[in-house]
Amino acid sequence: MxxxxxxxxxxxxxxxxxxxxxxxxxxxxxxxxxxxxxxxxxxxxxxxxxxxxxxxxxxxxxxxxxLLEGGATNRALREAPTARAAVEAMLRDNVKEYASPSTPPGCMIVLAAVAGSTESAGVREFLAELRRSSTTDIQRRLDRGVAEGELPPGTDTAAMAAFYATVLQGLSIQSRDGATLETMTAVADCAMAAWGSLVKPRKKR
CATH class of the missing domain: 1.10.10.60 (Homeodomain-like)
Known part of the structure; x- marks a missing residue:
């Protein structure tokens, strides 16, 4: 019925x-x-x-x-052979999707409710939790890189994950603001150029 x-x-x-x-x-x-x-x-x-x-x-x-559009990050973290390749594929694959003329620019999870009224607090927290989960997934892949000997012991994987998640979210905003594929690719290039300076043990506090 x-x-x-x-x-x-x-x-x-x-x-x-x-x-x-x-x-x-x-x-x-x-x-x-x-x-x-x-x-x-x-x-x-x-x-x-x-x-x-x-x-x-x-x-x-x-x-x-x-499920439909957010697979680039999960696919990169799951399938790339190394942590570095995973992060690079995550950035570059998402850039291509952000620049696609067949869909709205940027990432829905980043852009749909960054700010809003008190009544929308539950929606904002829902999206924030999804973004935090994505950062956690990146860190897990970096931790695996440490376990497999690709990254040195003591690498601050939490800081690295936060950095690359921030770059990815910033690219989404740039895309919504009209950034071209070439501009966003240059940002991804810069982010990957920073890899060597990030791969080092965390400082003692």
Missing amino acids: ATRGRPRDFDREVALRQAMQVFWERGYEGTSLSELTAAMGIKAPSLYAAFGSKEELFREAVRFYD
Whole structure:
């Protein structure tokens, strides 16, 4: 039996993809309910029946984004043969995606709700936790590099992970501001040129 208020031809995944695009382009607070329903091709009662609320729809759209568009980082950290190659692939692969004309510029997880009203605090924390998780994933790959002898014992992998995560997030903002592929690639070049100075034991406090 169809959920009340949902049209018979409702395709949940297609609607979710459309919502993802709108949130990605305009952010959480910048997206109105009417814009969402227009993009999704459904009416407000159908949206609430299928997703519960705007916030719940947003959270699901972010998870959908991470599954479809956020694979560059996970793929690089998982598949590259060395920690250095993993970090470099993470930066360069994301730069290519940020510059793609087929999708909104930048990363949805970075850009969708950096700031906002008190009512959106839960959304901001949700995205912040995803960004922290990404930094943790980078550090784990660097820690593996230490364990495998690629990086020297005592390398400050936490600082390195934070640095490269910050570069990646900054590239996302640069992309939204109109930076070209060439400009962002140059930033990635600079970040990788810093690798040698970062690969050293942490200072004693």
